[in-house]
Amino acid sequence: MKMNILTVIGARPQFVKAAVLSRYLRDNPNRGIKEILVHTGQHYDANMSDVFFKEMDIPQPDVNLHLGSGSHGKMTGAMLSGIEDLLIEKKPDALLVYGDTNSTLAGTLAASKLLIPVIHVEAGLRSFMMSMPEEQNRRVTDHLSTFLFCPTDTAVKNLRAEGIVDCGKDVRPSADQKCVCMAGDIMYEASLYYRAHNTVIIPDSDRGCILLTIHRQENTDDIQRLSSIVNAINELTEERFVFPVHPRTRKILFKNGLSFGSHVKLIDPIGYFEMLTYEQNCKCILTDSGGVQKEAFFFEKPCITMRDTTEWVELVENGWNTLTGADPKKIIHAVRNICKPVNVPLLYGAGDCAELIVNRLLK
Numbered sequence: 001m002k003m004n005i006l007t008v009i010g011a012r013p014q015f016v017k018a019a020v021l022s023r024y025l026r027d028n029p030n031r032g033i034k035e036i037l038v039h040t041g042q043h044y045d046a047n048m049s050d051v052f053f054k055e056m057d058i059p060q061p062d063v064n065l066h067l068g069s070g071s072h073g074k075m076t077g078a079m080l081s082g083i084e085d086l087l088i089e090k091k092p093d094a095l096l097v098y099g100d101t102n103s104t105l106a107g108t109l110a111a112s113k114l115l116i117p118v119i120h121v122e123a124g125l126r127s128f129m130m131s132m133p134e135e136q137n138r139r140v141t142d143h144l145s146t147f148l149f150c151p152t153d154t155a156v157k158n159l160r161a162e163g164i165v166d167c168g169k170d171v172r173p174s175a176d177q178k179c180v181c182m183a184g185d186i187m188y189e190a191s192l193y194y195r196a197h198n199t200v201i202i203p204d205s206d207r208g209c210i211l212l213t214i215h216r217q218e219n220t221d222d223i224q225r226l227s228s229i230v231n232a233i234n235e236l237t238e239e240r241f242v243f244p245v246h247p248r249t250r251k252i253l254f255k256n257g258l259s260f261g262s263h264v265k266l267i268d269p270i271g272y273f274e275m276l277t278y279e280q281n282c283k284c285i286l287t288d289s290g291g292v293q294k295e296a297f298f299f300e301k302p303c304i305t306m307r308d309t310t311e312w313v314e315l316v317e318n319g320w321n322t323l324t325g326a327d328p329k330k331i332i333h334a335v336r337n338i339c340k341p342v343n344v345p346l347l348y349g350a351g352d353c354a355e356l357i358v359n360r361l362l363k
């Protein structure tokens with residue numbers, strides 16, 4: 001074996017991302033990278049975790065730390081301690097993390113302190129809102145990482161603006177002299193691969209609906225914002241919405257007595273394949289998710305994003321995404337004036353992210 005990598009995952013979007021790279025490593029054992037898969041347990045409901053492993057044929061995690069729920073500090077601290085023990089025991093050559101969750105941050109901190117190189121997949125994204133937990137997590141992760149695999153050219157530029165540039169091919173990368181590589185978007189590769197294997201169908205009555213997701217802290221934990229969003233959607237009675245509700249959001253809606261009209265169909269979180277089918281068959285998508293903004297584009301569906309900024313700025317620039325924040329007037333206007341751009345630019349690489357990452361690491 002040339003290299004042992006310990007990968008830390010924990011939240012729903014990370015299962016989707018890991019599905020691509022873990023499958024590539026398993027299908028190409030001759031490449032010589034062995035992966036130890038660690039699930040922090042950040043997401044733990046069957047429909048937030050198990051379903052992805054089963055459907056997407058992700059190898060079962062070697063370890064599950066069962067550290068879900070709780071405040072940011074408690075959760076991240078417990079993960080940091082648990083991952084540190086594992087790193088000391090397993091002695092991997094590197095640690096790999098995806099995205100910007102608390103699991104990402106905990107893995108990064110644990111490895112950095114032990115001087116184990118960190119590989120960050122989905123590096124360089126910025127919302128320029130440090131109040132978002134995701135922005136805090138991804139900035140720390142990028143600055144501590146050795147290998148930074150960026151999904152877009154914008155991400156590479158964001159890193160450059162913070163003084164993080166590629167060290168060049170003659171230097172052995174380290175946390176001080178980093179390897180920065182535009183690898184394309186791993187979720188694009190996931191969507192290309194899994195849509196070809198998707199046989200899930202949805203009720204005919206749900207075709208042409210607006211697919212709705214809400215779960216980001218800045219929307220759910222600010223009741224003013226959440227109420228504004230609910231009110232806007234309740235105004236749009238001429239539309240049909242399907243809303244797979246994140247457990248965080250369900251709890252807060254219930255606690256605050258917020259409810260939707262009968263034109264909004266609330267369902268439990270769904271598996272990735274069902275999600276892809278909804279994305280493929282909806283009219284448009286209304287969301288605050290990071291990943292779902294891109295998936296809308298992968299299926300050539302216009303997206304309205306209920307956030308003040310986005311990391312995926314190229315979608316806004318190309319007319320595929322409209323930012324409304326939580327402003328009810330803007331949300332209603334955007335939904336009533338939805339239109340599909342003509343151009344479908346190539347923004348997220350060629351769908352060969354896993355291979356690029358492995359090639360670069362082995363070099």
Ligand code: UD1
Pocket residue numbers: 011012013042043044045048049068069070100101102103133134215217246247248251290
């Ligand atoms: C996390 C990520 C966010 C990502 C999202 C993906 C951080 C800081 N946030 O947010 O960036 O967009 O995952 O979905 O890491 N809960 C359950 N069952 C579960 C999981 C969560 O009931 O399986 C509930 C618990 O009450 C929990 C709350 O949801 O306290 C929030 O979960 P948490 O993992 O802290 O954050 P997310 O909102 O899921």
Ligand code: UDP
Pocket residue numbers: 012013016213215244245268269270271272273275276288289290291292295
């Ligand atoms: N997703 C899913 N079922 C759902 C909602 C989302 O499979 O009910 C998938 C979605 O297709 C995408 C990923 O989960 O691949 C995005 O995760 P989420 O929106 O929770 O997090 P974010 O991308 O905002 O971090």
